[in-house]
């Protein structure tokens with residue numbers, strides 16, 4: 792694949808996205824790609840301010856959550872993602888719109904139709920070329936996240952919430968098999984990274 796690609800990383804809490812970001816950057820750079828690594832919510836000064844509100848303390852309604860992540864996303868697309876892709880860089884983003892379907896749609900049970908309308912409004916048809924979904928049983932991810940230390944607002948939900956998030960992600964993968972590739976991230980880091988390397992090689996070969 793010669794054009795610049797937009798790659799997103801998804802998964803439940805503690806699934807291993809952030810751990811593998813630098814590995815992915817390294818794999819792409821070895822192939823001579825220029826890489827921009829970013830994250831959501833966040834990625835711009837405004838987006839990082841929204842992230843602090845989003846993950847901070849206090850009640851936030853499901854619809855407000857959704858509007859916050861899409862407000863951050865709109866700015867992120869205009870200021871970072873679209874210009875980077877236009878300049879030929881590969882963009883690797885830690886979470887994107889699938890997280891809205893999984894967390895706000897699956898977890899909070901906001902109507903998927905509402906999410907789809909915002910997606911249409913904000914993304915101008917842009918979708919990731921590849922999404923790597925790090926999937927692990929909820930208890931595995933939660934135990935890993937807990938070992939890492941203090942929890943934020945989104946890490947303080949009950950197990951049922953994260954089960955709904957996981958199911959929503961797996962359904963997205965089932966409906967988008969070409970774009971979303973599922974990696975079993977309950978395996979050792981070595982196995983997970985071997986899978987990622989294999990996946991990226993198949994992308995370069997296409």
Ligand code: T5A
Pocket residue numbers: 802803804805806807808809810811831832860885886887888889890891892894895925935936938939945946976977978979980981983
């Ligand atoms: N959100 C986001 C929404 O609700 N809607 C949206 O639209 C968007 C974009 C912040 C929150 O925002 C929500 C979802 C999130 O709750 P985030 O910054 O990505 O998103 O935060 P988290 O999901 O909380 O990120 P985590 O850091 O918890 O998960 P990661 O990045 O998947 O996990 P990672 O890599 O930090 O790993 C966790 C621990 O496990 C170990 C690591 O060393 C680390 O200690 N680990 C492994 N251990 C053994 N074997 C392996 N294979 C391992 N892989 C990792």
